Amino acid sequence: MTLTQVAQHAGVSTSTASRYLRGQLNVQPETAARIDAAVAALDYRGATPGRVARSSRSVTPPQGSPARGTGVVALVVPDFTNPFFTTLAEECADLAASRQIPLVVAVSGKHGERNGGLSPLIGGTDVLGGLIYLGMSRTDERLARAVADGLPVVVIDEEIDLDLAVDTVTVDNYGGAYQATSYLIQQGHRRIAHVAGPSELSTTQERKRGYLDALADAGLTADPDLIRHGPYTEQFGASTFPYLTRPGSAPTAVFVGSDIVAVGMLGAAELHGIRIPEDLSVVGCDGIRIGQWLRPQLTTLEQPVAALALSAVDALERAMARREAQESAGTGGAATGFEPARTVLPLHLVIRGSVAPPSA
Template sequence: MSTRHGDAESGLGQLLASDGSLGGVVYVGMSRTDDRLARAVADGLPVVVIDEEVDLDLPVETITVDNYGGAYQATSYLVQQGHRRIAHVAGPAELSTTQDRLRGYVDAMHDAGLDVDPDLVRHGPYTEQFGASTFPYLTRPGGAPTAVFVGSDIVAVGMLGAAELHGISIPDDLSVVGCDGIRVGQWLRPKLTTLEQPVAALALAAMDAIERSMTGERRAGAPARTVLPLHLVVRGSVARVEAS
């Protein structure tokens, strides 16, 4: 079940109130405190959480990706391309995925001997509109970055779409690395360099966890948290610059 939209959120409650034919719950959400998961566990349903970890003290398996490592890799790649002033356009600050990506970005900057300018870290929703709205902060005279790591491809799409309106050429004026690997990134001009989510592997891991829980085959001591790697896909939205 996804809780990224209101109709899906109500759908979870309706299923939990159904006739008992529900065999398990795969939860893909952006809420860390959904009490309906506690109800599902209390009803004896196996629950697997994908992506965003929950703050509830529940015996659920979590299947996620290495958001910290991916952000570190993306930021380090920008440093390797000569960028020294790198911004981070992040997701909602309360999400664990956002926090992990921010830590990866900060640590990569510090490990490269670079300062993090707090004014170049912006938090907001995963929408194209938010991406487009970041340019006033990224085009300040004398303080503009040459590159940005964006915590969502959807946000990056908004940035690339609005760049021309602000007189910004991607990647000549601003290099952009996204995160997620959604298909539309391949059709942008320039094509979006991004961290690709292992969607198929996430789904297979979740289904395997649900099946093992339903059949009682979950091994004693099996990990309650599985972390899969993100893969950097290099395309055309990053330019190399001469390091100053």
């Protein structure tokens, strides 16, 4: 007999049952009675003699520790090779520390392939107090199962295709891309390429849409041969030049959907006999710190990393408070009766040395 079956029999979440039986959660008397009855009826062996009786006592956290019920918060990121994810993780960790919330970081891999380490973490809802999820997969079923089991979750950066009642925090990728492309047009560029991320991601789709609309509104026609999709890596950026330097069709400017890809382009430009910005103007996206140390310095759409982290942590604390209220009331399970909030933050164009008017 499993703890999940006990929870189902009692009409509460697995997390509620587990934490109650371990003496880590106070619930309403009627909820406690239902869990105790389920343990007895199903002969659940996980509850040792006297454990249920002890679990009804109040548990007081040690001096200086997080409040009861907070638990450990996990931040899931795709990788640490992209400095944007590293910087965002640092901001979230600093905020969590200032609020005395223990935080761990899990790396899911770009396509969620690191299943062995991630699934036990997400599945361990009796251990986790909440989850901040930044993934490169729009259909992560592990996330759906965690939300259904009552784990407080906030999704940031990339939107997902699952119908989940969770708060989301994103940036205005469309507006930022429109602004960046319009800036290149204002500088006199007419053949503007777009080096984009993986085509299935929401960030990629919105940035591409902003790029195309900016061209169309300026009376320019997008050349499909000047749009390249690939992973957010330096290697992909360096590999784009053979496609962008064909005689008679070369662009004079490029909007790049990620700074780390733009770093690869700037590093490989000289190998292809291209001067930046004299031959090719480059605008990136993310605002990673290394961009200001490149030569020339990278013009970029700067992500509001501090605001992203603050909005995510605030939203997660609200979600955890909702779960605590539900568990105290004995309802358990996924949050109900609230409208998920969608926060959209602006991108800021930072003008540096990698853009110039096209040469004669």
